[in-house]
Amino acid sequence: MNLKHIVLALLLLVSVSAKAQDNNIEKNEPKVGLVLSGGGAKGLAHIGVLKVIDSLGVKVDYVAGTSMGAIIGSLYAAGYTAKQLDSVFHEVDFDNILNDNLPRNVKSFHERENAERYAVKLPFNKFKINLPSALSRGHNTYNLLSKLMLPLCETEDFSKLPIPFFCVATNVETGMPVFLEKGNLPLSVLASAALPSVFKPVFINNEMLIDGGVVNNYPIDELRAKGMDIIIGVDVQDGLMDRQELTSGLDILLQINNFRTINDMKSKVGKTDIYIKPNIKDYTVVSFDEGNSIMEAGNEAAIQQIEALKALPLKKPRAVAKKPLKCLDSIVIKNVSIEGLNNYTRSYVTGKLMIKSKEKISYNQFENGLNNLEATNNFDGFEYSLKKADDNVSYNLNTKLKESQVNTFLKLGVHFDNLYKSAALINLTKKRLLFNNDVVSFDFIVGDNVRYNFDYLIDKGFYWSVGLKSRYNQFKKTISAQLLLDDDEISNAGLNKLNVKLQDFTSQFYVQTLVYRDFAFGMGAEHKRLEITSETIADEASEDDFHFENSDYFSVFGHLKFDSYDNKYFPKRGVYFNGDLHVYLFGSSFIQEFENFSIAKADMGYAFSPTKHLAFNIEAQGGFKIGSDAIKTLDFALGGYGNNLINNFTPFLGYDFISLPGNSFVKSTLTADFEVFKKHHITLEGNWANIEDNIFETGEWFTAPDYSGYAIGYAIDSFLGPLQIKYSFTPELSESIWYFSIGFWF
Numbered sequence: 001m002n003l004k005h006i007v008l009a010l011l012l013l014v015s016v017s018a019k020a021q022d023n024n025i026e027k028n029e030p031k032v033g034l035v036l037s038g039g040g041a042k043g044l045a046h047i048g049v050l051k052v053i054d055s056l057g058v059k060v061d062y063v064a065g066t067s068m069g070a071i072i073g074s075l076y077a078a079g080y081t082a083k084q085l086d087s088v089f090h091e092v093d094f095d096n097i098l099n100d101n102l103p104r105n106v107k108s109f110h111e112r113e114n115a116e117r118y119a120v121k122l123p124f125n126k127f128k129i130n131l132p133s134a135l136s137r138g139h140n141t142y143n144l145l146s147k148l149m150l151p152l153c154e155t156e157d158f159s160k161l162p163i164p165f166f167c168v169a170t171n172v173e174t175g176m177p178v179f180l181e182k183g184n185l186p187l188s189v190l191a192s193a194a195l196p197s198v199f200k201p202v203f204i205n206n207e208m209l210i211d212g213g214v215v216n217n218y219p220i221d222e223l224r225a226k227g228m229d230i231i232i233g234v235d236v237q238d239g240l241m242d243r244q245e246l247t248s249g250l251d252i253l254l255q256i257n258n259f260r261t262i263n264d265m266k267s268k269v270g271k272t273d274i275y276i277k278p279n280i281k282d283y284t285v286v287s288f289d290e291g292n293s294i295m296e297a298g299n300e301a302a303i304q305q306i307e308a309l310k311a312l313p314l315k316k317p318r319a320v321a322k323k324p325l326k327c328l329d330s331i332v333i334k335n336v337s338i339e340g341l342n343n344y345t346r347s348y349v350t351g352k353l354m355i356k357s358k359e360k361i362s363y364n365q366f367e368n369g370l371n372n373l374e375a376t377n378n379f380d381g382f383e384y385s386l387k388k389a390d391d392n393v394s395y396n397l398n399t400k401l402k403e404s405q406v407n408t409f410l411k412l413g414v415h416f417d418n419l420y421k422s423a424a425l426i427n428l429t430k431k432r433l434l435f436n437n438d439v440v441s442f443d444f445i446v447g448d449n450v451r452y453n454f455d456y457l458i459d460k461g462f463y464w465s466v467g468l469k470s471r472y473n474q475f476k477k478t479i480s481a482q483l484l485l486d487d488d489e490i491s492n493a494g495l496n497k498l499n500v501k502l503q504d505f506t507s508q509f510y511v512q513t514l515v516y517r518d519f520a521f522g523m524g525a526e527h528k529r530l531e532i533t534s535e536t537i538a539d540e541a542s543e544d545d546f547h548f549e550n551s552d553y554f555s556v557f558g559h560l561k562f563d564s565y566d567n568k569y570f571p572k573r574g575v576y577f578n579g580d581l582h583v584y585l586f587g588s589s590f591i592q593e594f595e596n597f598s599i600a601k602a603d604m605g606y607a608f609s610p611t612k613h614l615a616f617n618i619e620a621q622g623g624f625k626i627g628s629d630a631i632k633t634l635d636f637a638l639g640g641y642g643n644n645l646i647n648n649f650t651p652f653l654g655y656d657f658i659s660l661p662g663n664s665f666v667k668s669t670l671t672a673d674f675e676v677f678k679k680h681h682i683t684l685e686g687n688w689a690n691i692e693d694n695i696f697e698t699g700e701w702f703t704a705p706d707y708s709g710y711a712i713g714y715a716i717d718s719f720l721g722p723l724q725i726k727y728s729f730t731p732e733l734s735e736s737i738w739y740f741s742i743g744f745w746f
Contacts, residue, residue, distance in 0.1 A: 031228045031229045032059060032061050032313065033224070034062070034063045034232045035218060035220050035231060035234070035272075036064070036070075038066040039067070039236035039237050041068075041284065041294065042068070042278075042284075043069055043072060044068075044089060045298030046073070047082055047085050047295050048300070050072070050076055052303060053309065058312045058314065058315070065219075067195065067213045070168070070188075079162045094289075097140050100137055108376075108514070117411075117744050123408070124406075137200050139374045139382065141193070142190050143367055143370060145185075151326070153386050153395075154388055161185075167188060168222075169209040170215045171208065176215070177212065179222060184383075187383060194211050195213075195285075196211060196214070214260075221271070224271070231272050232309070234301075237261055237262065240262055241255055274308045276305055280298075289678070330361060331394075333358075333366070334358055334389040334391070334396055335389070336396075338401065340400055344436055345436075348436075349401070355369055378431070379402060379403055380402045382399070382401055410428060415721070416742040418656075418657065418739055420451075421449065423445050426443070427443045428441070437460065438458045438459065440457075449476075453746070454468075467509075468509055469506075471507075475501075477657060478499050479497070483632060483633070495537075500534045500548070503532075506527070508526045508557075510524025510557075518564045523558040531547070532633060533547050533548070552588040553584055555584040557580065558580075559580045560577070560578075562578075563576050565605070566607075570681055570715070575607075576603070576619075578602065587631070595630060598625070599624075604619065613675045617670075620666075620667070621668075623648065623665055635663045636648045636663065637659070638667065638689055640739070641653055642745055644746065652709060653686075653687050654710065654728045654737065655709060662695070664696055665689060669685065670685070670686050682712075683711070685710065686711075687708065687710075689705055709729070709730045711727060726738070726740075
């Protein structure tokens with residue numbers, strides 16, 4: 001054997017000896033477990049603690065968590081660093097998480113109208129009102145967890161995660177704890193965090209599960225049983241309140257609920273080797289808007305235990321060098337499997353998901369499809385998972401749906417404005433009345449002006465949908481005499497203003513198709529009965545109110561609509577277009593013989609946000625009449641503010657409702673919206689217009705505006721709808737008008 005071989009053998013022997021020594025050292029190192037308690041928003045303190053643990057390079061061998069501790073613990077066990085978790089939770093909109101708000105653009109036009117009209121929605125079955133089982137169905141939380149955990153979608157044994165993990169849930173039927181260690185990781189974590197009344201129960205293995213904190217908010221004994229020698233425990237639970245703090249029934253209920261967990265902790269604190277208790281008494285379980293301060297409190301509490309943490313085993317260099325886990329930006333769906341359909345077809349579900357086989361899509365597009373299906377509200381349960389396909393590149397989407405058994409709803413709303421005055425809305429909606437994909441809705445509006453809306457739609461999405469609409473509107477208002485009388489009649493009567501009562505009964509049959517989710521085309525036929533009376537000009541013979549209008553009109557119409565605004569009332573981004581053409585073919589005008597005419601109008605807008613809190617909305621509108629000009633009651637009239645005004649009445653700040661009449665008009669609007677703090681808006685608005693007869697023939701539409709108005713307003717985006725007050729001014733009249741409204745417009 002030559003010298004070269006002898007040296008090689010010695011090096012190999014040294015290497016084997018060193019490796020054996022490392023293995024022995026690793027075997028002799030104590031195992032470190034990390035237990036994270038539940039506490040809602042207070043659980044964000046866990047991230048502050050994890051930052052300290054990461055900065056020291058401490059090796060964690062097992063993680064256990066409950067509720068918020070399960071959410072953060074599972075992500076840490078999956079491979080996310082504390083720094084990444086900080087970034088993730090800074091980007092989360094917790095209002096959307098807790099309320100399960102879905103983006104407006106994932107809803108159909110019909111679903112948007114429902115969401116933007118009613119303040120309260122209650123299931124109504126067998127003539128009984130059922131209160132919702134929870135504030136949220138957990139869809140947005142499940143989406144977030146599924147996205148973050150997608151790189152580990154193949155791992156169904158949680159002990160095989162980068163750091164082994166388990167979480168605790170509660171079987172609500174038996175009151176027993178359920179320890180979740182295998183299966184669908186996002187669903188298991190959602191079950192552990194399903195706080196009663198906030199999130200709906202989650203079904204796993206036919207068990208009805210809720211928040212694990214109800215029975216075991218600090219699973220230290222179960223973690224110790226995994227062979228852990230040293231336990232780091234982070235306790236973010238509430239303490240018991242004193243009599244000064246127990247000021248409401250809810251406080252007392254929370255106190256009663258906390259008896260078990262707080263008493264349980266008395267023994268568990270002593271079992272914890274490194275006990276970390278952040279000072280977060282001043283925060284609540286929903287103080288998500290104070291997340292920075294809560295995380296900092298966790299960081300400070302961990303630093304107080306830094307000497308004990310420094311004594312723990314460290315991660316091996318190769319583990320430290322491992323790349324942090326990252327979300328995927330795009331995916332390819334190869335196959336879609338669907339379970340649980342009875343009343344709905346596979347094509348209905350895949351049409352809502354908008355997934356084409358083997359097509360690469362962004363993860364945001366994938367989430368939009370999931371949200372689109374959820375937004376139908378036709379399913380009580382929607383569980384999904386992604387698994388790698390055979391090619392190891394694309395994914396198979398597996399879904400389990402639970403169709404909603406409740407198909408009848410009672411919906412309520414309230415409103416006040418300067419035109420319709422006070423109003424309360426009672427709605428009855430029923431799905432699957434005649435067909436699986438139909439919906440019938442009836443609004444009855446009581447108050448100063450009784451009204452109703454009826455709507456029946458057979459919704460076929462991208463195919464031709466068929467609908468019926470009927471509505472009755474009425475109001476009393478002082479309006480410009482020019483809207484009803486010609487110049488000679490105004491001169492002879494000596495009137496500029498008229499007190500009128502308007503009653504409008506309109507029915508439509510229409511067909512509509514979606515060219516894209518935000519793009520709809522429709523056409524149909526309409527009957528309108530219009531009656532306008534006035535006490536200002538009395539009928540001397542009968543002493544009845546004078547009739548300016550008492551006629552029936554029959555028309556055909558077509559409309560084209562595109563709407564990608566992110567919010568109907570306070571848009572920050574998106575484009576809007578609504579074009580409408582009505583051709584009036586027949587009429588029974590009691591004033592004179594009917595002659596054909598048409599009315600065309602269009603409304604467009606563009607919203608953008610240069611900063612997080614500042615948004616601009618630019619709008620342009622116009623319309624004109626073609627044909628006979630004898631009938632003035634369907635002409636355009638500008639003035640007032642708001643949404644959903646009937647016929648050809650158009651808002652115009654600075655003037656009262658229905659103040660500026662004409663058979664053609666152009667109008668532009670610029671709105672600056674500053675969100676001073678969440679859901680509170682200060683608005684600055686300006687609008688300019690030309691309106692009179694035949695302005696597109698005279699060229700008046702392209703001249704400097706004859707009318708202008710400016711307004712400053714304050715608004716609160718509440719669950720009832722916008723609460724708005726505006727002060728407006730018009731330089732032409734040197735007059736100001738206050739506008740005030742409460743609730744959604746209907």
